[in-house]
Amino acid sequence: MTAVIETERLGKRYRRLWALADCTLSIPAGHVVGIVGPNGAGKTTLLSLAAGLLAPTTGTIEVLGGPPPENPAELARVGFVAQDAPVYAGLPVADHLRLGAHLNPGWDEALARARIERLDLDPGQKAGKLSGGQRAQLALTLAIAKRPGLLILDEPVASLDPLARREFLQDLMEAVAEQGLSVVLSSHLIADLERVCDYLIVLVASRVLVAGPVDELLATHYLLTGPRRDPATLPAGQQVISASHTDRQTTLLVRTSGPVLDPAWTVSEVGLEDLALAYMKQARPARRNHHLEVQQ
Amino acid sequence: MTWLAWRQFRPQATAAAVALAAFTVLLAATGPHLASLYAASGVTGCHIDSCDRPASNFLGLLGGIDTVVYLLGVAAVILTPAVIGIFWGAPLIAREFETGTFRLAWTQSITRTRWLAVKLGLTGLAALAVTEGLALMFGWWAAPIGQAARVTAGTFPLGMGPFSLPAFDAHGITPLGYAAFAFTLGVTAGVLIRRAVPAMAVTLIIFAAIQVAMPLGIRPYLFPPAHTTASLSGYFSGGQTISPGGGFALAVDHVRGEPGAWIYSSGAVNAAGHPVSTMPAACIQNNDPLPCLASHGIRVAVTYQPTSRYWAFQWTETAIYLALALALAGFCFWRVSRRRY
Numbered sequence: 001m002t003a004v005i006e007t008e009r010l011g012k013r014y015r016r017l018w019a020l021a022d023c024t025l026s027i028p029a030g031h032v033v034g035i036v037g038p039n040g041a042g043k044t045t046l047l048s049l050a051a052g053l054l055a056p057t058t059g060t061i062e063v064l065g066g067p068p069p070e071n072p073a074e075l076a077r078v079g080f081v082a083q084d085a086p087v088y089a090g091l092p093v094a095d096h097l098r099l100g101a102h103l104n105p106g107w108d109e110a111l112a113r114a115r116i117e118r119l120d121l122d123p124g125q126k127a128g129k130l131s132g133g134q135r136a137q138l139a140l141t142l143a144i145a146k147r148p149g150l151l152i153l154d155e156p157v158a159s160l161d162p163l164a165r166r167e168f169l170q171d172l173m174e175a176v177a178e179q180g181l182s183v184v185l186s187s188h189l190i191a192d193l194e195r196v197c198d199y200l201i202v203l204v205a206s207r208v209l210v211a212g213p214v215d216e217l218l219a220t221h222y223l224l225t226g227p228r229r230d231p232a233t234l235p236a237g238q239q240v241i242s243a244s245h246t247d248r249q250t251t252l253l254v255r256t257s258g259p260v261l262d263p264a265w266t267v268s269e270v271g272l273e274d275l276a277l278a279y280m281k282q283a284r285p286a287r288r289n290h291h292l293e294v295q296q
Numbered sequence: 297m298t299w300l301a302w303r304q305f306r307p308q309a310t311a312a313a314v315a316l317a318a319f320t321v322l323l324a325a326t327g328p329h330l331a332s333l334y335a336a337s338g339v340t341g342c343h344i345d346s347c348d349r350p351a352s353n354f355l356g357l358l359g360g361i362d363t364v365v366y367l368l369g370v371a372a373v374i375l376t377p378a379v380i381g382i383f384w385g386a387p388l389i390a391r392e393f394e395t396g397t398f399r400l401a402w403t404q405s406i407t408r409t410r411w412l413a414v415k416l417g418l419t420g421l422a423a424l425a426v427t428e429g430l431a432l433m434f435g436w437w438a439a440p441i442g443q444a445a446r447v448t449a450g451t452f453p454l455g456m457g458p459f460s461l462p463a464f465d466a467h468g469i470t471p472l473g474y475a476a477f478a479f480t481l482g483v484t485a486g487v488l489i490r491r492a493v494p495a496m497a498v499t500l501i502i503f504a505a506i507q508v509a510m511p512l513g514i515r516p517y518l519f520p521p522a523h524t525t526a527s528l529s530g531y532f533s534g535g536q537t538i539s540p541g542g543g544f545a546l547a548v549d550h551v552r553g554e555p556g557a558w559i560y561s562s563g564a565v566n567a568a569g570h571p572v573s574t575m576p577a578a579c580i581q582n583n584d585p586l587p588c589l590a591s592h593g594i595r596v597a598v599t600y601q602p603t604s605r606y607w608a609f610q611w612t613e614t615a616i617y618l619a620l621a622l623a624l625a626g627f628c629f630w631r632v633s634r635r636r637y
Contacts, residue, residue, distance in 0.1 A: 051403055055634075069403075076405035086396035088304070095303060102299045103404035139400070146405060 002029045004064055004150045004182045005050050011058035011206075012045050019045040023059070023206040027184055027199075031213070032176055034193030035186040036276050037203035043186040044083060046203070047154045050184070051080040064150055076106050079143030079151040079181075084159055085136040089128025093121050096138055097145075104146040112145035119171070133164025137171065144175050151176075153185035157192050169196045190273040202276050204283040214272060221275050224252040224265040235262075242278040253278045297406055297414040305419050308384055312426050319372060319430060323437045326365050333357055334440035339447065347555070351448035355441070366441060369434040373466040374507075376430055377474035380423045381503050385482020386495040388415060389632070393490035412632050416625060420479050427475035435467050442467070446556035446603070458606050459558035461511055468610040473617030478503050480624035487628050510613070518612050521560050522602055525569070525595045526552060528586050542575040544585075546596050558601040567593030 005027040012020045020042035027033050035043050048054045049061050052069040061068055069075040087096060093116060101107045116123060119137050121130070127138060136156055143151055156172075157165040173196055176183055187193050193200065194214075201211040210217065221241070228250045231240045238256040245251075253270060254260070260267050270278075302309075334340070337354035339347060389412070392398040402408055442463070445456050456463045464470070481503055485495040531548050546564045551557040566572045572594060579588035601609070 051399075053399060053402060070407070072405045072407060075403065075407075078403070080399070080403035082396060082399035082403075084396060086400050088397055088400075089395065090307075091303065099300050099303075100404070103297060103401075103406050105405055142400070143403075 002065065003027055003062070004029045005184060006062045007046070007049075007059060008061075009059035010046070010049065010056055010061050012042075012049060012054055013057040018057075018206075020049070021206045023203075023208070025201065025203075025208045025211065027201070029182045030180075031199040032173075032183040032197050033185070033199040033201060034190075034197030035184065035201045035203050036188065036190050036193060036280075037186075038280060039188055040205075041203045042206045043188075043203060044154055047080075047152050047184065047186055048082075051078060051152055053080075072105070076104060076146060077149045079146055079148035081136070081139045081143050081151075081153045081156055083154045085132075085139035085156070087127040087130075087135055087138055087142075090126060092124050092126050093130070093138060094123035096127060096142060097123075100142045100145055106147040108145045108147050111147075112141055115141045115144070115175075131164070133160050133168060136160060136164070136168055140168070140172065140175075144179070144181075147179075149181060151181050151183045153183065155186055155188070158187065158189070165192060166195075172196060190276045194272045200272065200276065202279045204280055207283070209279040209283055210276075217275060218269065218272065220257055221253060221255050221270045222260055223268045223270045223274070224250075224254055224260060225268070226250060226262075226265045229264075241275075242281055297410060298418065300401075301414045301418045304415075305384075305422070308419075309422060312422070316426060316429060319369075320433060322365060323369070323433055326361060327437045330358075330362060330437065330440055334444070337444070339440075339444050342447070347447035351444040354444045355448065358441070362441075366438060369438060370462055370466045373427070373431045373434050373471050374462055376427045377423075377471065377478040378500065378503050378507075380427065380475055381478030381482035381499045382496045384419055384423055385479040386486045386499045387492040388419060388483050388486060389628070390486030390490055390492040390495045393486075394492055408632050409629060412629060416480075416483065416628070420476065420625075423475045423479040424472055427471045428469070431467065431469075431471040438467075457556040457558070458603065459556070459601065459609070464515075464609070465507075465511070468607070469614045470610055470617070473614035473621070474507070476621035477506075477617040477624075480621040480628070483628055484624045487631050514616075515609065515613060516560065518609060519601065519605055521599045523597065523599050524551065525565060525597045528590050528594065528596055531596055542577070542580045543573055544575050545573065548596060548598055551598055551600050551602075554600070554602055556603040556606075558603075560599040560601070562596060562598040562600075564589070564594050565597040567595075569597070571597070 003026045005025070007023055007025050010020060010023045011018060023042060023046060035046070037043055045054065049056055050063050050068060052063075052075065055068075063069060063074075064077055066074060069078045088099075091099070097109075097112050097116065100112060101109055115137075119134070119141075121134055121138060127135065130138065136159075140153070140156070143153075153172075157168050160168060169192065172183070185193070185197075198214050199212070200214050200217060202209045226249070228245055228248050231243045231250070231252055234240065234252075234254065237258050238254045238260070241253045241255055243250065243252050253274070334354055337357070338350040339354055342350055389398075392401060401411055442458060445463075446458060458464065458467070465474070478499070482495065482499040485498045485502070486492065489495040489498060528546070530552050531546075544564070546562065548559065548562045551559065564572050575585060575589065576592045576594075579585040579592065582588045
């Protein structure tokens with residue numbers, strides 16, 4: 001399995017604050033990868049490093065098997081939509097397409113035009129007058145029409161209303177299906193990712209707490225409910241992710257590759273959101289020093 | 297990239313073109329009248345010693361409209377670099393940071409160095425062209441006034457020699473240097489501050505400070521001044537104020553044979569060349585002390601820059617500003633290509 005992004009003890013410091021520290025991860029190709037984590041986990045910093053906007057302070061990062069994009073050929077292979085989808089407010093939609101055509105040798109004009117038409121964007125409309133959802137769509141169009149091998153989206157739907165959010169993700173799915181590109185997107189809302197991602201990474205305080213194909217994650221995590229009991233007494237193969245107790249009852253979220261055989265437990269499947277939240281909750285004490293959410 | 301840089305610059309370019317056109321019309325409408333007055337005045341072709349009168353006549357003929365246009369022109373040429381630095385330079389990169397669009401631009405298939413080079417190059421060349429175009433047009437318009445002012449000793453509202461403030465700053469090639477410097481200063485402020493309005497304010501403050509410091513603190517020392525002494529009779533014709541103790545001062549406002557020279561200082565010196573400020577006793581009672589002073593060997597000494605050095609001053613000052621501009625541009629490239637954003 002080849003990796004689109006591979007980091008080794010990657011760190012980025014802004015003056016005295018570490019926005020990302022000691023982050024080691026590998027993001028496989030051919031997936032729509034969701035990176036979730038609380039604000040300040042280092043998601044934006046990680047993606048900015050991958051897009052070549054930042055240089056690491058420590059460690060290494062490889063993007064599509066090479067250094068982060070710096071020269072035109074490398075930049076052409078990575079599409080990037082920054083947080084809040086920045087576009088030139090004073091330029092109309094059509095000029096953004098011309099911008100893309102002028103600055104990207106691999107520009108797919110037909111694709112860009114078709115998207116703008118399908119999304120019902122008025123080419124004469126100034127980008128500053130677009131709604132948040134339309135702006136995000138325009139930025140995504142620019143990133144897709146340059147025909148990258150890897151598309152990186154930083155919190156693409158964070159500022160969109162629920163309907164625009166759904167439309168954006170739907171459209172993203174169609175584009176991915178048509179072009180077969182690898183996508184990495186971040187969000188602090190798991191519900192957004194559930195719809196589009198087939199691979200999940202939970203990042204808290206620069207650390208990967210869990211990573212894997214969504215199917216596999218769902219197939220190996222169970223919610224166990226039963227009489228009150230000390231989690232330490234579970235069989236060796238069952239790793240407790242979270243535990244909660246009432247006077248008489250214990251609820252556990254466990255990770256195990258084998259089936260749960262103990263008849264005392266009521267076993268139920270767990271949703272992706274609960275799964276991710278359980279990992280984040282587990283890591284909470286560790287995130288004291290990492291509250292920097294990078295804005296620029 | 298050229299397309300994008302031009303597209304982003306288009307509104308400012310349009311505004312500049314309109315302003316330049318309006319200024320051209322103003323100068324074209326008033327220039328021919330000025331030129332015909334000058335042609336009729338006889339300043340051209342006058343002998344160096346007899347120019348004062350026709351030049352004074354010509355300057356005296358200038359009406360209110362000419363004065364207004366002259367002052368407007370000087371103001372336009374002097375203020376244009378500042379305006380360019382503030383409104384073209386400071387927002388050029390700062391606005392991209394402020395709105396986050398630098399992340400859009402820097403993730404297209406183009407290096408940051410090229411992105412900056414095209415933006416700086418296009419807008420910078422426009423800045424130079426607009427400023428120097430303005431300066432050349434105004435220079436053409438004001439040439440008669442400059443010629444007349446150079447050869448007359450009298451003072452008129454517009455009777456300013458080539459070295460005087462602000463005439464020096466508004467003519468020749470220095471506006472080119474000012475524009476290049478102001479523009480890159482604005483860009484640099486924007487790159488460092490990353491917010492347009494504070495960068496504009498900082499640009500204004502620094503540029504204004506330097507434009508004051510240059511003529512007062514640097515320009516006079518670019519070349520060592522020349523010294524000359526001359527007999528009193530050529531400069532003074534009597535009526536000097538003498539204090540009861542015999543103290544006196546002699547000051548000249550021109551150098552003979554050097555019309556338009558830049559006078560640093562002047563004063564009386566004795567035969568040995570030492571400055572004197574007290575009149576010899578024999579001359580104090582004299583009604584017309586000048587011949588008496590002259591008979592005591594007292595002459596007038598002038599420290600000045602000859603008119604012939606005008607272009608040396610122009611080139612040197614322009615070179616200083618262009619060098620500063622290049623250094624600032626280099627800093628911007630270094631700063632932008634450093635991947636810290």
